[in-house]
Amino acid sequence: MAALPAMRQLGCLRSLMRTPKFSPMHLSSRFISTVYSKKPEPIPFPQNLPQQFRSQIPIRLQPEQAPKKMKVYPPPPSSRAVCKDPVAHVAQSQMAVLDPNGERKALFDYRRNPRSVKPGDIVRVTFKNGDPFNGVVLSIRLRGVDTSVLLRNELTRVPVEMSVKTFSPNVQSVEIIQRSQRKTRRARLYYMRFVLELLGSPPENLLQFRALY
Amino acid sequence: MNPRLGKLLQLSTPLWGVQWMPVRSLGIRSLNPPKPSKYDTGPGLPVLESAPEAALRRKARTTPHRTGAITIKKGMTAIYDQETGKRTPCTVLQLDRVEVVSHKTPKQHGYYAVQIGAGWKHPENMTKSLLGHFSAHGLSPKRHVCEFRVKNESGLVPVGQTIDASWFQEGQFVDARSNSKGKGFAGVMKRHGFGGQDRSHGVSLTHRSLGSSGPGQGGGSRVYPGKKMAGNMGNHQSTVQNLKVLKVDAENGIVVVTGSVSGPKGCVVRIQDAIKKPWPEIGPAATAESEIALTEEPAATAAA
Amino acid sequence: MIQLKSLLTCIDNSGASIVECVNVLKKKRPATIGESPQTRVMGEEPNGEWRQSNSLGNRLGDRIVVVVQKSKPAGSEAPTSSALANKVRRGDIRHAVVVRVKKELQRPDGSVVRFGDNACVLVNKSGDPVGTRMNGLVGQELRKRQYSKILSLAPMHV
Numbered sequence: 001m002a003a004l005p006a007m008r009q010l011g012c013l014r015s016l017m018r019t020p021k022f023s024p025m026h027l028s029s030r031f032i033s034t035v036y037s038k039k040p041e042p043i044p045f046p047q048n049l050p051q052q053f054r055s056q057i058p059i060r061l062q063p064e065q066a067p068k069k070m071k072v073y074p075p076p077p078s079s080r081a082v083c084k085d086p087v088a089h090v091a092q093s094q095m096a097v098l099d100p101n102g103e104r105k106a107l108f109d110y111r112r113n114p115r116s117v118k119p120g121d122i123v124r125v126t127f128k129n130g131d132p133f134n135g136v137v138l139s140i141r142l143r144g145v146d147t148s149v150l151l152r153n154e155l156t157r158v159p160v161e162m163s164v165k166t167f168s169p170n171v172q173s174v175e176i177i178q179r180s181q182r183k184t185r186r187a188r189l190y191y192m193r194f195v196l197e198l199l200g201s202p203p204e205n206l207l208q209f210r211a212l213y
Numbered sequence: 214m215n216p217r218l219g220k221l222l223q224l225s226t227p228l229w230g231v232q233w234m235p236v237r238s239l240g241i242r243s244l245n246p247p248k249p250s251k252y253d254t255g256p257g258l259p260v261l262e263s264a265p266e267a268a269l270r271r272k273a274r275t276t277p278h279r280t281g282a283i284t285i286k287k288g289m290t291a292i293y294d295q296e297t298g299k300r301t302p303c304t305v306l307q308l309d310r311v312e313v314v315s316h317k318t319p320k321q322h323g324y325y326a327v328q329i330g331a332g333w334k335h336p337e338n339m340t341k342s343l344l345g346h347f348s349a350h351g352l353s354p355k356r357h358v359c360e361f362r363v364k365n366e367s368g369l370v371p372v373g374q375t376i377d378a379s380w381f382q383e384g385q386f387v388d389a390r391s392n393s394k395g396k397g398f399a400g401v402m403k404r405h406g407f408g409g410q411d412r413s414h415g416v417s418l419t420h421r422s423l424g425s426s427g428p429g430q431g432g433g434s435r436v437y438p439g440k441k442m443a444g445n446m447g448n449h450q451s452t453v454q455n456l457k458v459l460k461v462d463a464e465n466g467i468v469v470v471t472g473s474v475s476g477p478k479g480c481v482v483r484i485q486d487a488i489k490k491p492w493p494e495i496g497p498a499a500t501a502e503s504e505i506a507l508t509e510e511p512a513a514t515a516a517a
Numbered sequence: 518m519i520q521l522k523s524l525l526t527c528i529d530n531s532g533a534s535i536v537e538c539v540n541v542l543k544k545k546r547p548a549t550i551g552e553s554p555q556t557r558v559m560g561e562e563p564n565g566e567w568r569q570s571n572s573l574g575n576r577l578g579d580r581i582v583v584v585v586q587k588s589k590p591a592g593s594e595a596p597t598s599s600a601l602a603n604k605v606r607r608g609d610i611r612h613a614v615v616v617r618v619k620k621e622l623q624r625p626d627g628s629v630v631r632f633g634d635n636a637c638v639l640v641n642k643s644g645d646p647v648g649t650r651m652n653g654l655v656g657q658e659l660r661k662r663q664y665s666k667i668l669s670l671a672p673m674h675v
Contacts, residue, residue, distance in 0.1 A: 070345060300626050
């Protein structure tokens with residue numbers, strides 16, 4: 001059958017049919033990884049060794065020379081574990097004084113509170129000294145205690161922009177005079193600077209600039 | 214005393230004889246111990262101005278009486294004054310397991326200082342010699358270690374005593390040392406604020422470089438030491454002086470100081486009493502705290 | 518941030534309408550109406566007083582010297598007060614107090630104010646305004662600086 005010329009091409013597979021022969025030498029040459037062997041356990045120093053034989057043992061193996069166990073002390077309780085975020089802790093203690101019932105926070109939390117001040121609203125801020133400031137809200141910067149609102153108005157034909165820290169003790173009250181009729185498409189209405197410049201004071205021309213956004 | 218020296222001596226001694234053991238010194242080994250000068254010793258001779266004693270005397274007025282503390286910069290926020298409505302930007306620092314590790318004394322090291330450790334480091338990640346330094350004093354391994362100079366012996370707080378946030382008082386002033394943010398290799402315009410050179414008028418390829426590095430033949434034809442040049446900017450220690458302590462929270466280890474402090478969030482900030490302000494009067498609270506810590510420490514070590 | 522060559526509007530009835538800054542008095546920085554909060558923090562004394570420093574003397578004033586570049590037409594005023602209408606004319610050199618700036622001003626409570634223009638009021642050497650009326654708002658910072666006369670003349674302060 002092997003002589004059949006048609007089968008001759010299969011001769012290349014002949015080696016697979018052979019039983020493989022592995023000699024120990026073969027093995028050692030093929031595998032270079034070594035077998036793991038455990039570190040030998042140190043032989044304990046003989047307890048009842050007479051003193052005169054001690055000198056025969058190398059100095060490094062003498063029991064006096066054995067490495068001393070160092071005592072590592074546990075750490076004291078950590079203040080870092082008690083207070084993970086000290087900045088938030090300080091900020092919260094501030095908020096507890098500045099805004100005890102969370103009203104002011106809700107008033108400007110425009111991402112969560114639907115009744116809050118939103119960009120485009122007209123707002124009146126009354127300061128502690130009695131001065132009011134009206135203006136269109138151009139942007140609200142939510143930063144915890146440092147939350148601020150950017151208001152713009154035109155007073156005596158001079159454009160005035162005021163960024164007010166909403167939790168400042170100087171701010172007595174904030175009230176919404178007029179809400180924007182439509183939801184604004186952006187959170188920062190800086191382009192209103194140019195629009196308002198064209199139209200003048202917002203309360204008079206409110207309906208006009210409403211049409212623009 | 215070098216502990217290795219003891220071993221060498223042991224080799225020469227007979228094994229059955231009395232074992233000579235070196236006296237263990239638990240302090241910091243001085244690399245540069247003070248030596249008496251050849252020139253200014255003698256009866257009736259004044260101390261030379263160049264002598265270390267004279268230097269200490271000059272610095273005595275501005276050396277703090279108390280040690281400082283290692284803190285971690287946590288970030289910035291603002292504090293409002295309820296009455297005036299004034300907003301003060303402030304930096305929040307946190308003390309974490311700050312303890313006295315060792316002392317430095319004039320006899321051994323030439324000056325008084327307190328070595329302070331803070332945080333905790335896994336003992337496996339620490340060299341054995343440093344681990345021994347902490348273990349010898351019954352302290353856990355510390356992540357940050359540094360020393361604070363103090364004026365005299367009364368400033369040497371006992372080893373092992375905890376320094377918590379109540380070490381500082383609200384209203385006192387502190388100096389804050391920390392490493393600034395690294396800016397990498399920076400040119401002279403950014404690093405030293407040089408003006409650079411013209412955009413045009415024949416200048417080619419050297420618009421942001423320094424002009425000349427010094428005079429020619431008249432000046433010695435060399436570049437003087439300290440010449441401002443391009444190089445690594447930032448990541449060097451910077452001290453901000455006279456920061457007012459606005460808030461102290463011993464429970465959470467928080468110290469709030471006015472203004473900004475160099476470095477990124479999470480960096481090590483060393484704070485100590487401001488040298489350009491009157492020294493703070495140590496209140497009864499701070500001393501009481503230290504006494505409690507003192508009485509507790511030996512008990513804790515004995516229990517461990 | 519008023520410096521050499523800055524053009525300001527003059528908001529009083531002294532007759533000047535546009536003036537140019539030629540000098541900032543008593544400080545080496547551009548004039549403004551506020552004080553830089555940074556310098557105040559650094560200059561605080563233990564007793565709470567502000568240190569008066571010469572180089573950072575933002576406290577001392579925002580007086581500037583101006584040249585009148587454009588004066589208001591004299592005929593605009595009522596004929597009876599025409600003699601009074603233009604106290605200054607083009608080319609006059611006068612002292613002035615900055616009352617509005619375009620550059621943002623930070624107040625002690627952290628709020629920031631920005632006006633739409635730079636404006637000033639002409640004053641004489643003793644600090645009293647030259648004009649008798651003012652048409653425009655002024656910054657509140659003037660209150661701290663004893664310019665009460667300007668404040669009382671102004672229709673509004675913010």
